[in-house]
Amino acid sequence: MSALPGAAIAPSSAASVRQQPGGIVHPRLSVPVLRFRDGGGLLYSTLARLIASGAAVHRGELVERAGLARSTVTRHLEALIEAGVIIEDGSVGRPGRGRPPQRLSVNPRAGLVGVADVGALEARLAITDLAQNRLASLDIPVDLAQGPEAVLEQLEAALKELHGSVGAILATGDRSGAADGEPGDLCAVTVGLPGPVDHAAGIPVRPPIMPGWDGYPVGQVLSQRFGCPVLVDNDANLMALGEARTLPKDQLPLLFVTVSTGIGGGLVSAEGELHRGADGAAGDIGHLPVRGADDVVCRCGKTGCIEAVASAAAMTARLERERAAQPGLLTETAEDALTGTEELTRLIRHGDPAALRIVLDAAEHIGEVVALLVHVCNPARVVLGGTLASVGDELVSRVRGVVYHRALPLATRNLRIEASRLGEHAGRVGGAVLGVEQVLSPDGIIDLMQRQR
Template sequence: MAVDAGPHSTRLAVADLGQNVLAHRHMRLDLRLGPEHALDEITKALFALLADACLPATAVKTIVMGLPGPVDSRTGRPVRPPIMPGWDGFPVGDIISERFSCMSLVDNDVNLMALGEARALPADQAPLLLIKIGTGIGGGLISASGELHRGADGAACDLGHIRVPGADNVVCRCGNVGCVEAIASAEAVLQRLRADHPQLTDIEGLARMLRESHPTAVRQVRAAAAVLGEVVATLVHVYNPRRIALSGLICAASDDVLAGVRGVVYRQALPLATRHLTLAQSLLGGHAGLAGGVVAGIEMVLAPPGIPKLLGTVTAM
């Protein structure tokens, strides 16, 4: 089972070992209400999914959950997530495993998105860097061998908190100043637009403005894309990816983010680093997180620690 939890909504799916999705749901869920409430709602939705798929709870081999913040995937606990108050150190993985009597994996949501995106592309499109632009800005990196790069402590590709020059007066929710997330995220653009458009309440509204080519929204998004492009150009030299995929509602709503980032990257990065680089919209979009969760779950079940449990189930049948 896969759970792609966003700040305000969550996608869930149950799949078999052949990556066939047997049932899926989308629910509104505000993670700011705390981990106890969120996990109770997610648990109810997962049991409902099993009922939709006509499966007993004993059929669940593993649950993979993506969360929008830093996560120590070894312990299944969020680590001081800026947009998830009350979640720091909460034993998400342990609770999910206990409720469903199965293995679990808790990871950063963009890591799982990158994994799903990579599996939907030809192998020669790696290394792949996926960047999600939403309430925050996050990144996930898949190596040339197809492995997810988490770094030493799971903090790799936390792009949103890279500092950009000339923004010392912009305070980020993490407590630092000048973070690219505080300047170029969809939420940051939304906050700036609200001064003249108080009726604008969420990122979905911003996306609608972009689809309608609202000039103020387009101008603000292009400016944000130029700032993000500066960071991405640096990452191109650090990682030398074969493909960069942009994801998020404002990316899907128009090509302004893609064009802005692409223009800066190809202008500033050295020719060798961009010679074979593809910079494009995400192929899977909002479905990438669930796809990555399913892939990660299957890999867990078929890994050496998971095989005995799988064989034990098969033998019992």
């Protein structure tokens, strides 16, 4: 299959098949609380997610973890196995005599999840199975100013082409849930957008860098086109969720701060769940005010926002102003310069003094905002992601220094502040987690079982 125009990774290439970024373990899935006399979808969902999360690897553990009668667990487990959602795959080694128990796992081929992590300039797409193996991935350029109809058509076409490309991959392995040469069904799609999102309604709400998108029913439109649930969230939330679910539980709660074209944030609780707040606005830190910027106008229409002075776009604008004022300032490192953020990152890698000074100044502002949030949220870990956090150590180191200096010892004595381990993959990982949990939710798993029959 030929790659789409502008594709950074062809979906049929070996590098994009079944690869997990950096050897990171599969992210954890959450498990719903099972109450007495709950049944139906919730019971199926609980059993499936106990298995998918690794909390129960055989029938005995499943009975123990679920806290239900063995007969109840067995009856519902057999229904899941018969539907092709759960499989018994090999034996579990254990000491002692007797036949070893069979290992339980979610059938990765029972369904697929699509992810579109949409940024200001490009969208990172992926197709994963229910075991969170990334089967194919693709990066495409996007122009959000074209409006939602044009961009969503582009995403739809790219995801459907990417989905079609995994048919050959599925046909070469376990074919459960997939016919020869045909991909499994897309059972959920997750879309991350670079702006405020009402997650429950699936709509962006007055996103500053997305003209014409306010109130557009992204989730509803794409759900009709794909024929499955479509989850819409803020891109920083997906990054936060992806990062949090690949960390040990003792490193939560987590605050994720992304420094790219804009500035965003995501909060993940000690239980590993996203904290969205009452209206989905939790973590939207880019428009918190900072000192000394009262006269700086932000794209949101207000003044003094952290995004207006410390985002990659703001840093690039400052770099251009300084270059215009002193044309010879950057002559040694700006030959054949790129534009915008790409130029800024190139200059940072080359150790350009002016670029480094601008980044460190921005990091001072970011550090002050993070210090405030540390007192409010008391996270165990602060993760910095986005373009500028991955270029070098300067941004992360300066933010860390400011936070440790400004925040009180009780809030920082065990605090870790680091760059994202997942980097550009964080949004895709978080999107896959959200999508798989939707498929294995009480409503989703009933639909999945019906699809398999």
